[in-house]
Amino acid sequence: MTATLDPVATGGLLAAGAPDLAGHRRRHGPLGPLRPDVLRTELRRSGLTGRGGAGFPLWRKLDALAARPGGVVVANAAEGEPASAKDRTLLHAAPHLVLDGLQIAAAAARATSAVVYVTAEAVDLVRAAGAARFHDDPVPVRVVDAPDGFLSGEETAAVNAIDGRPGLPGDKARRVVEVGVGGRPTAVANIETLAHAALVGRYGADAFRAAGTPDEPGTMLVTATVEGRQLVREVPLGVPLPVALGADVTGPVLVGGFHGAWLAGPEAAGARLSRAGLAPYGATPGAGVLIALAPGACGLAETAHIVGYLSGASARQCGPCRNGLPVMAATLHRLAAGERDASLPGEVRRLGALVTGRGACHHPDGTARLAASALRVFADDVEAHLSGHCRAGGGRRPGGARERDDGAPSEAPTSIGGTP
Incomplete structure (x- = not known):
């Protein structure tokens, strides 16, 4: 993009x-x-x-x-x-x-x-x-x-x-x-x-x-993606998230990039771009990546795609990256694909707790944070997928994450549900 x-x-x-x-x-x-x-x-x-x-x-x-x-x-x-x-x-x-x-x-x-x-x-x-x-x-x-x-x-x-x-x-x-x-x-x-x-x-x-807030001064560059269009903007820290995004918030927003966290639409509409403003949602500004979930996209499937990418992008130098992240990615993919196994959300949470704080770097922590935020923000979608249908798809059967036959992500996702 x-x-x-x-x-x-x-x-x-x-x-x-x-x-x-x-x-x-x-x-x-x-x-x-x-x-x-x-x-x-x-x-x-x-x-x-x-x-x-x-x-x-x-x-x-x-x-x-x-x-x-x-x-x-x-x-x-x-x-x-x-x-x-x-x-x-x-x-x-x-x-x-x-x-x-x-x-x-x-x-x-x-x-x-x-x-x-x-x-x-x-x-x-x-x-x-x-x-x-x-x-x-x-x-x-x-x-x-x-x-x-x-x-x-x-x-x-x-x-x-x-x-x-x-x-x-x-x-x-x-x-x-x-x-x-x-x-x-x-x-x-x-x-x-x-x-x-x-x-x-x-x-x-x-x-x-002169810009920003007393506790978090200055401006920051953000990369805002809305419906597949990517814009780089410079905004003061502390501005409302919709101002940083450059668009009205009508649905969930991924804040902080692939190691960030999802915010539900009402949360994103009222949040501010600062550590203090995002802390209640378990998020930070990170490197300034903001991605609005495109209309009609399934946040659960998109998250499974990202976690699959992150699993493949790991250094594979420690147990959490070699073993934990691939299993987490596979479990999320099963959930996104509509497998009717009520234990899947709990297994994702268990794996997240298992890898957090135990990696050679913070890659497992960031991946677990993203997955946990998706289970929270897309809780209704999780229940729908466990029942065999996708709310984002107008009731159709879930399609799951976009992957190759070998289970690896087809590409690094750069826009969530939009045009890459």
Whole structure:
């Protein structure tokens, strides 16, 4: 699916960016003196948190790295989430804002090298942008091609790929801030986070905090999919979910992407795009993915399709991924297909509890969260499927998830019930 930029809902990052260095510097001028202590203070005051999904405060990562001078800062543009397009949109609209943010983060952390870890489609764009400013940037930047995969952007997977190993999650016993790229202390930050840092470094924390809420300041990029149409929008944190989605909410909405959670229509209509606003529903903004269930689509079947994809996308390095997720996917598929076995919903819940907190990374947790939210939001559909009919299909027999003959998902779903 090709995402388009919503011209009505752009501001902040996207309005501040320019695709070429000359245009970027006409708007912002060259980077001024980069004083580590001042930068870390402003980033702390700003309240800027990660925009890649975890929401970890950027200043904490940089403070930890600054205590170990000579480290590495990684700009993470892997964007393994199939339903997200905000990072590649940002790179095309404002590559130099991202590279400014990388230099600011490196200075704040007293790092001596930097890496842009980016999908193959944007490697040439980033290399060209880096070459245009090669003689001006104080910290050298290396561009590394990120492998295609749902988990390729996970912090330790990024470090592994940059070091030439398979881009899969690694050992959590050693934190990357202690042993990361090339064995050196490392901080990994999403490129949207770094673009925000570029504006904080130039214009200060107060300018950043002018948008959003006091507890969750700033704007964020969202990838909103409605009836198969994907738009990248920039909105302040704390706005009503329909505003972030850019459409009236008429049914369930998947919030936070494939590791997110479903909200029922009335919940989504009244919720706000913030951690506090989504917490009552077991959801977070994540990386800003919002997907409205298309009219006529079966949320249960769509969830089974996503869980099947997530099972196949796992690293298969731990018991929950090797064993738990495939069984969970198969069980959800049986339920979506209309198998009249009343034990199936309970088995999905049991498997979710079994894998949560026991994986080598958080992939099992996110998958279990999605499945649990589907059982809650689509409870009436579950009962209908157990009775042999599908409410979304006008009473017809359930068709189940879209899978190949071998049970694997046919493709990564990017729009739920819409046109891929």
